[in-house]
Amino acid sequence: xxxxxxxxxxxxxxxxxxxxxxxxxxxxxxxxxxxxxxxxxxxxxxxxxxxxxxxxxxxxxxxxxxxxxxxxxxxxxxxxxxxxxxxxxxxxxxxxxxxxxxxxxxxxxxxxxxxxxxx
Amino acid sequence: xxxxxxxxxxxxxxxxxxxxxxxxxxxxxxxxxxxxxxxxxxxxxxxxxxxxxxxxxxxxxxxxxxxxxxxxxxxxxxxxxxxxxxxxxxxxxxxxxxxxxxxxxxxxxxxxxxxxxxxxxxxxxxxxxxx
Amino acid sequence: xxxxxxxxxxxxxxxxxxxxxxxxxxxxxxxxxxxxxxxxxxxxxxxxxxxxxxxxxxxxxxxxxxxxxxxxxxxxxxxxxxxxxxxxxxxxxxxxxxx
Numbered sequence: 001x002x003x004x005x006x007x008x009x010x011x012x013x014x015x016x017x018x019x020x021x022x023x024x025x026x027x028x029x030x031x032x033x034x035x036x037x038x039x040x041x042x043x044x045x046x047x048x049x050x051x052x053x054x055x056x057x058x059x060x061x062x063x064x065x066x067x068x069x070x071x072x073x074x075x076x077x078x079x080x081x082x083x084x085x086x087x088x089x090x091x092x093x094x095x096x097x098x099x100x101x102x103x104x105x106x107x108x109x110x111x112x113x114x115x116x117x118x119x
Numbered sequence: 120x121x122x123x124x125x126x127x128x129x130x131x132x133x134x135x136x137x138x139x140x141x142x143x144x145x146x147x148x149x150x151x152x153x154x155x156x157x158x159x160x161x162x163x164x165x166x167x168x169x170x171x172x173x174x175x176x177x178x179x180x181x182x183x184x185x186x187x188x189x190x191x192x193x194x195x196x197x198x199x200x201x202x203x204x205x206x207x208x209x210x211x212x213x214x215x216x217x218x219x220x221x222x223x224x225x226x227x228x229x230x231x232x233x234x235x236x237x238x239x240x241x242x243x244x245x246x247x248x249x250x
Numbered sequence: 251x252x253x254x255x256x257x258x259x260x261x262x263x264x265x266x267x268x269x270x271x272x273x274x275x276x277x278x279x280x281x282x283x284x285x286x287x288x289x290x291x292x293x294x295x296x297x298x299x300x301x302x303x304x305x306x307x308x309x310x311x312x313x314x315x316x317x318x319x320x321x322x323x324x325x326x327x328x329x330x331x332x333x334x335x336x337x338x339x340x341x342x343x344x345x346x347x348x349x
């Protein structure tokens with residue numbers, strides 16, 4: 001089954017991105033597909049490579065990047081939400097790209113399920 | 120948004136999308152950015168319902184004036200939804216009652232649903248996105 | 251339908267709104283701070299127990315454990331791991347996150 005995932009909150013302040021990540025990883029482990037994760041609202045802040053969390057903490061954006069690289073996940077950051085929050089191509093972590101809201105709608109149309117994680 | 124009419128994912132699939140608005144405007148960004156998703160979805164020729172429950176009904180208040188808080192007044196956009204072929208606007212009766220509101224207080228024409236009608240409408244959707 | 255709630259019932263109305271609109275036979279999964287509602291002695295426990303007559307109530311085990319609540323889960327609440335979360339999404343034709 002194909003799952004689309006929508007992440008609406010940034011890293012660390014809310015658990016949303018952690019829960020979404022663990023859901024995505026588990027879905028893949030169980031043989032499902034997660035072709036795309038869409039980051040909206042403050043969720044766009046998951047995409048920056050400039051974050052440097054302490055060594056003993058998880059690195060939320062790097063974790064997404066690694067999962068994307070291993071499993072070919074398309075990490076899409078909403079352009080309008082990103083521009084409002086100072087996220088652009090210069091700061092993106094590997095595997096993330098900036099595109100339009102149409103990419104979110106497409107997940108709803110094309111995939112079997114769309115699961116939202118937010119506040 | 121001038122290129123919206125050309126959007127099409129090419130599959131010809133039409134799904135039932137419900138956008139469930141549960142939050143008041145301005146205190147958080149969800150109402151405004153949620154509306155942006157609704158407008159884009161309409162360009163994909165999907166079967167869109169927009170639902171307002173809980174504090175989300177406050178998004179539709181007449182007489183909103185945001186000059187004093189220096190943020191964009193997007194409440195007029197709800198009146199433009201018809202132009203995007205988004206005509207299914209629903210509000211939850213109980214949420215209206217709990218806030219002392221009637222249809223006359225709202226900026227657009229809506230269909231008021233009972234909780235059972237709302238629950239059944241939600242259950243029959245393919246995709247529910249909540250803001 | 252699968253309903254997903256992630257906020258403490260002491261802080262937000264999302265659990266209440268969810269229970270009001272969940273039709274008979276549908277599933278409710280409590281995650282993140284919502285799991286407190288599914289524990290013994292919580293003010294929302296009565297709501298969960300009443301709802302369990304018509305709905306299937308689940309709580310995410312890792313979130314219970316992370317909050318020291320794994321040993322306090324109400325009877326009638328099914329504890330699932332992330333694999334169970336994925337299964338619930340797959341088994342139901344649609345889902346709604348009550349943010």
